[in-house]
Amino acid sequence: xxxxxxxxxxxxxxxxxxxxxxxxxxxxxxxxxxxxxxxxxxxxxxxxxxxxxxxxxxxxxxxxxxxxxxxxxxxxxxxxxxxxxxxxxxxxxxxxxxxxxxxxxxxxxxxxxxxxxxxxxxxxxxxxxxxxxxxxxxxxxxxxxxxxxxxxxxxxxxxxxxxxxxxxxxxxxxxxxxxxxxxxxxxxxxxxxxxxxxxxxxxxxxxxxxxxxxxxxxxxxxxxxxxxxxxxxxxxxxxxxxxxxxxxxxxxxxxxxxxxxxxxxxxxxxxxxxxxxxxxxxxxxxxxxxxxxxxxxxxxxxxxxxxxxxxxxxxxxxxxxxxxxxxxxxxxxxxxxxxxxxxxxxxxxxxxxxxxxxxxxxxxxxxxxxxxxxxxxxxxxxxxxxxxxxxxxxxxxxxxxxxxxxxxxxxxxxxxxxxxxxxxxxxxxxxxxxxxxxxxxxxxxxxxxxxxxxxxxxxxxxxxxxxxxxxxxxxxxxxxxxxxxxxxxxxxxxxxxxxxxxxxxxxxxxxxxxxxxxxxxxxxxxxxxxxxxxxxxxxxxxxxxxxxxxxxxxxxxxxxxxxxxxxxxxxxxxxxx
Amino acid sequence: xxxxxxxxxxxxxxxxxxxxxxxxxxxxxxxxxxxxxxxxxxxxxxxxxxxxxxxxxxxxxxxxxxxxxxxxxxxxxxxxxxxxxxxxxxxxxxxxxxxxxxxxxxxxxxxxxxxxxxxxxxxxxxxxxxxxxxxxxxxxxxxxxxxxxxxxxxxxxxxxxxxxxxxxxxxxxxxxxxxxxxxxxxxxxxxxxxxxxxxxxxxxxxxxxxxxxxxxxxxxxxxxxxxxxxxxxxxxxxxxxxxxxxxxxxxxxxxxxxxxxxxxxxxxxxxxxx
Numbered sequence: 001x002x003x004x005x006x007x008x009x010x011x012x013x014x015x016x017x018x019x020x021x022x023x024x025x026x027x028x029x030x031x032x033x034x035x036x037x038x039x040x041x042x043x044x045x046x047x048x049x050x051x052x053x054x055x056x057x058x059x060x061x062x063x064x065x066x067x068x069x070x071x072x073x074x075x076x077x078x079x080x081x082x083x084x085x086x087x088x089x090x091x092x093x094x095x096x097x098x099x100x101x102x103x104x105x106x107x108x109x110x111x112x113x114x115x116x117x118x119x120x121x122x123x124x125x126x127x128x129x130x131x132x133x134x135x136x137x138x139x140x141x142x143x144x145x146x147x148x149x150x151x152x153x154x155x156x157x158x159x160x161x162x163x164x165x166x167x168x169x170x171x172x173x174x175x176x177x178x179x180x181x182x183x184x185x186x187x188x189x190x191x192x193x194x195x196x197x198x199x200x201x202x203x204x205x206x207x208x209x210x211x212x213x214x215x216x217x218x219x220x221x222x223x224x225x226x227x228x229x230x231x232x233x234x235x236x237x238x239x240x241x242x243x244x245x246x247x248x249x250x251x252x253x254x255x256x257x258x259x260x261x262x263x264x265x266x267x268x269x270x271x272x273x274x275x276x277x278x279x280x281x282x283x284x285x286x287x288x289x290x291x292x293x294x295x296x297x298x299x300x301x302x303x304x305x306x307x308x309x310x311x312x313x314x315x316x317x318x319x320x321x322x323x324x325x326x327x328x329x330x331x332x333x334x335x336x337x338x339x340x341x342x343x344x345x346x347x348x349x350x351x352x353x354x355x356x357x358x359x360x361x362x363x364x365x366x367x368x369x370x371x372x373x374x375x376x377x378x379x380x381x382x383x384x385x386x387x388x389x390x391x392x393x394x395x396x397x398x399x400x401x402x403x404x405x406x407x408x409x410x411x412x413x414x415x416x417x418x419x420x421x422x423x424x425x426x427x428x429x430x431x432x433x434x435x436x437x438x439x440x441x442x443x444x445x446x447x448x449x450x451x452x453x454x455x456x457x458x459x460x461x462x463x464x465x466x467x468x469x470x471x472x473x474x475x476x477x478x479x480x481x482x483x484x485x486x487x488x489x490x491x492x493x494x495x496x497x498x499x500x501x502x503x504x505x506x507x508x509x510x511x512x513x514x515x516x517x518x519x520x521x522x523x524x525x526x527x528x529x530x531x532x533x534x535x536x537x538x539x540x541x542x543x544x545x546x547x548x549x550x551x552x553x554x555x556x557x558x559x560x561x562x563x564x565x566x567x568x569x570x571x572x573x574x575x576x577x
Numbered sequence: 578x579x580x581x582x583x584x585x586x587x588x589x590x591x592x593x594x595x596x597x598x599x600x601x602x603x604x605x606x607x608x609x610x611x612x613x614x615x616x617x618x619x620x621x622x623x624x625x626x627x628x629x630x631x632x633x634x635x636x637x638x639x640x641x642x643x644x645x646x647x648x649x650x651x652x653x654x655x656x657x658x659x660x661x662x663x664x665x666x667x668x669x670x671x672x673x674x675x676x677x678x679x680x681x682x683x684x685x686x687x688x689x690x691x692x693x694x695x696x697x698x699x700x701x702x703x704x705x706x707x708x709x710x711x712x713x714x715x716x717x718x719x720x721x722x723x724x725x726x727x728x729x730x731x732x733x734x735x736x737x738x739x740x741x742x743x744x745x746x747x748x749x750x751x752x753x754x755x756x757x758x759x760x761x762x763x764x765x766x767x768x769x770x771x772x773x774x775x776x777x778x779x780x781x782x783x784x785x786x787x788x789x790x791x792x793x794x795x796x797x798x799x800x801x802x803x804x805x806x807x808x809x810x811x812x813x814x815x816x817x818x819x820x821x822x823x824x825x826x827x828x829x830x831x832x833x834x835x836x837x838x839x840x841x842x843x844x845x846x847x848x849x850x851x
Contacts, residue, residue, distance in 0.1 A: 389659050390707025398705035402687055402698055410688035414671035414681050425671045430685040432659060432707070458616050459677035460797050460835040461643025463668040463717065479790045494771060496793045517795040519769050557639040558769055558798060574670060576798065576837070577643035577716070 019129045019139055020250065021114075022168035023146055024158045025106060026176070028123035029053050029065040032102035033092050035154040036263060036281050054081045055094040064094055097262040097367070104260065105153045105289055111255050112149055112292030113142070118165075119253040124172065126165055128250055143178040153288050162186060167244040170197050170216075186244025191217035198241045204234050216242035255293070259372045261285045268307040268364035272356055275365065280349050282370040287345040290372060296341030298375035300348055305367035306330040332361040339431050340392040341375040347393055354400040358408070390432045399430060420503055421511055422562075422573065423464060461577050462560070469572040471561060480516055480561065485572050490520035493556065498563070512565035515573075521556045609759070609809050612656075612709075612744060615648025619762070619802055622831035624809055626710075626744045627759050631735045633806075635749045636764030638716075641800025642748050644677075644835045645764065646712055649746065651678035658709025661685040661702050665695040666717025676841045692722050696730055703737040703745070710744040720751045731757035752805060761806030767799030767832065797836040 025031055030051055052066040052075045061081040070089045084091060103122050110117035116128035129142055136142045143159040150157040160171035162181040171179045174193040181189045193216045195208055213219050219242040227235040240246040261282045269275050336352055402411050412427035471485035479495045497516035504510045558576035593600050611625030626632050634642050653660050662669060667688045671681055689695040699713050715723050731754040738745040747754060752761055771793050
């Protein structure tokens with residue numbers, strides 16, 4: 001019994017909390033175009049500009065939308081472009097790509113606050129406010145938060161909150177700013193709105209106008225039965241909408257996997273410098289959208305639509321080759337793969353510019369489409385005792401700059417390949433490795449005890465000559481006795497070899513070499529050759545051991561020399577340093 | 578007089594505002610932290626490689642510069658630090674580096690073609706920061722070209738690496754950085770070490786193959802290091818703090834010997850990584 005007394009209160013409470021917000025972008029086509037313009041972003045006042053949008057194909061280009069200032073300047077729908085220009089307004093071309101991007105941004109705005117969002121129309125979305133009061137407070141605060149976040153996306157929105165979905169939509173379309181409609185007062189709020197707000201069909205609207213019904217209040221006061229007889233089911237539905245009594249459920253929209261922004265350019269752009277401004281704007285927008293969903297970008301894909309690129313094809317007509325220019329529309333794509341998910345638009349712009357400078361588009365650009373592959377942001381735990389490691393974002397930029405300087409193939413982290421072919425390795429992209437406390441490998445074992453190096457002889461370093469040095473070798477009794485390379489003449493003091501190696505005999509680039517380790521004393525430095533250096537006379541050879549006093553040997557060196565069986569020539573591979 | 582001095586002082590401070598924080602304040606030298614070079618003999622000679630400073634290692638060809646570099650890289654990568662090698666002559670050998678214990682995945686290798694590229698790459702890496710050791714290898718570049726590098730480049734490197742935990746190592750044939758280097762280490766080549774391979778015949782007798790060239794094997798070489806310049810040795814005992822390395826000695830040259838692990842080179846790749 002006790003629980004029975006509580007249940008109605010809970011039901012009332014839950015009903016009271018059920019509310020929906022309609023977010024509407026007034027003058028959507030104009031806002032979509034101006035959204036990407038710096039002037040609007042800087043002052044935030046869309047209405048300050050006097051803009052009219054035109055669409056169509058020449059010579060039938062006409063005005064399809066304009067902002068309030070333009071209407072006041074005398075712009076009318078359907079006006080020809082030349083007439084509109086006489087009114088002293090700024091003319092912009094309608095862009096469906098920008099409208100699509102603005103609509104996607106509007107949806108992201110909804111998902112940034114509520115997981116339950118309906119894609120109602122291109123310029124309107126609905127969001128379920130259930131549970132948001134604990135985060136943002138009262139419904140007015142939630143509506144203000146929507147407006148604030150929309151401003152960050154360069155959109156000026158109208159927000160209406162109501163327990164009824166359709167009422168919220170119509171209030172958002174009908175009233176500027178923020179409107180919160182208390183439950184039970186829907187009809188009163190809608191009463192002053194024109195019937196056109198309910199989006200009736202052209203026939204129904206004409207009939208209503210003929211009857212003198214111009215407001216929702218007037219429509220709601222009509223007798224339902226008679227209205228049904230004259231306008232059918234549409235009349236009943238319109239009356240329910242006008243009274244705020246039409247009930248339906250939210251139709252949920254699914255967030256897209258990929259975020260995309262695009263921009264068509266009025267004039268084709270060839271240089272990368274002016275393009276950077278456009279890319280910056282698009283990246284700003286994409287990053288703002290990623291931020292609304294608490295995501296970062298794992299990769300940025302840029303597609304450039306190139307203008308009519310003239311390809312020269314040589315066709316042989318008779319005996320004379322004739323160059324024919326064929327116009328072909330092209331696209332050029334570039335993918336910026338990121339080592340860690342990023343959301344810093346400035347950093348992304350720098351990386352993108354470096355990549356484009358290294359490999360610029362082959363023609364003039366007329367349209368840019370930028371897509372971001374979303375990923376969860378990187379989360380790191382810093383510590384006082386964590387070893388040095390470059391910041392992944394900064395490292396990526398540094399590596400990109402270095403790649404531009406020395407070439408992409410000349411920078412990276414070397415990795416040995418699974419072969420015995422001398423000098424084989426491959427270059428991998430260098431990443432800042434996460435600091436691990438894993439069991440260390442071969443090298444780590446040496447320094448396992450707090451960084452103290454276990455007393456052990458260090459390895460002899462080897463320096464490689466790239467490309468290999470051709471040498472002329474004089475043999476005596478089957479072993480090198482004299483060697484000439486790089487303009488130097490040297491006498492072989494000690495020779496060790498031949499160490500025969502070969503491999504990949506089944507391939508065309510099979511290798512077969514005879515390696516020699518040579519200690520060479522160069523001419524002109526004979527006096528500096530130490531007396532205790534072994535020479536290849538049996539009596540003078542000595543085994544390695546403690547060197548009590550190493551002698552200076554400035555003009556002698558240890559070299560790795562080999563005879564290449566494939567090309568029957570001698571080469572110097574490198575030096576032991 | 579005093580008023581004039583104060584006015585002059587404030588004028589100088591105003592002129593340097595934004596560039597120098599406090600031009601008349603004495604700037605205390607910070608405590609130098611050093612790390613192991615990977616070779617105990619060099620550590621005992623120098624006290625280790627200083628962080629936040631330029632270390633210059635110079636010497637002729639085959640004097641052990643690369644061996645010392647690989648040992649230092651091995652020590653840093655073993656401590657999970659990222660390292661960078663700016664290779665002015667494209668002479669780095671990843672195989673001998675792996676044999677020396679360098680974790681190649683923690684090494685950024687920049688293969689340059691000339692001095693200009695090398696200096697520019699060094700600038701970029703120093704600005705990026707975060708590396709435990711940055712090595713600039715100019716060993717294979719003709720000394721006359723390196724001599725033409727303006728002194729302000731070395732000064733810029735020194736200032737860029739200051740107050741960072743990065744060890745900046747410069748490898749050359751001659752000393753060029755002069756006073757910009759906190760530690761100068763001169764290396765000279767020692768004798769090569771050869772070992773005779775004992776070869777048994779079928780009956781188990783040791784044959785003497787020393788007359789034949791394949792009876793001998795290169796085992797390594799020795800090198801001698803000497804400190805040509807060290808700021809760390811000038812201060813008091815408190816001024817220098819050697820991390821894992823021993824206290825520096827102004828003493829004589831440190832002789833170290835290197836080895837060639839032929840067995841490692843013959844291993845398949847999977848065994849090398851174990």
